[in-house]
């Protein structure tokens with residue numbers, strides 16, 4: 331079915347009211363976007379902040395007469411008769427397919443490749459992880475995941491026990507197993523992530539070496555040689571004592587999901603338990619590594 335969309339420049343004061351109004355006028359979905367490249371990182375729980383300059387896009391079925399909607403909106407006091415808007419036809423695409431078409435095999439470090447399950451493996455003799463992220467985070471295209479994959483590729487993993495804290499699609503857990511780890515425990519608060527990790531482990535024939543848990547179900551005495559956690563700075567700060575407890579003395583740690591400006595503070599925090607290295611960076615993101623004291 332083809333679509334038509336109305337784009338309106340608004341602000342954080344009026345975006346919600348305008349969204350409600352457009353839903354009343356028959357809009358099928360509303361998208362709010364940053365109008366001026368002002369990123370919002372880690373809002374506190376329950377908070378949904380909006381940008382000062384917000385672009386609202388309201389999607390309608392193509393046969394809706396948007397000229398009529400615009401005339402009605404001109405009567406809204408906070409918009410006024412000369413408010414700024416754009417009407418655009420939306421091509422009827424298979425959006426899921428579109429995303430899949432843009433995801434290609436990528437190499438990380440020397441040995442490791444992440445290959446979408448619907449593509450041909452370009453280097454069969456490499457260490458290939460065949461991946462479908464499903465509804466979970468983790469394709470390798472995000473710098474935080476890439477930093478962890480490069481780190482894993484550079485480690486000697488043979489016969490090692492690994493914990494992947496915040497396993498998402500299972501990309502790091504499966505990569506560790508394909509790189510030689512003996513067993514991996516994946517932990518995630520999201521059930522979809524547990525499901526995706528399981529499917530990817532199966533896809534890569536390593537299901538017998540992976541254990542997956544929601545945090546409340548994880549074994550109490552869990553300890554590993556290597557722990558990787560790609561979650562945001564907030565949880566990494568809160569979980570520090572718990573994470574430290576799970577790494578054997580002399581074991582390796584990698585923390586990702588941190589912004590560059592957060593790296594030193596988090597590194598400082600972890601020095602209580604780990605000898606920390608200098609951070610590594612990719613775009614705006616950082617990875618911290620260390621050895622358990």
Ligand SMILES: C[S@@+](CC[C@H](N)C(=O)[O-])C[C@H]1O[C@@H](n2cnc3c(N)ncnc32)[C@H](O)[C@@H]1O
Pocket residue numbers: 466467468469470474475478494495496497498499500501502517518519520523545560561562565587
């Ligand atoms: C950025 S994704 C990383 C996924 C994957 N490991 C990767 O590197 O691409 C973070 C994952 O951590 C999970 N997560 C967030 N907070 C968590 C917590 N406190 N305990 C366990 N998992 C958590 C999220 O559900 C999400 O799947």
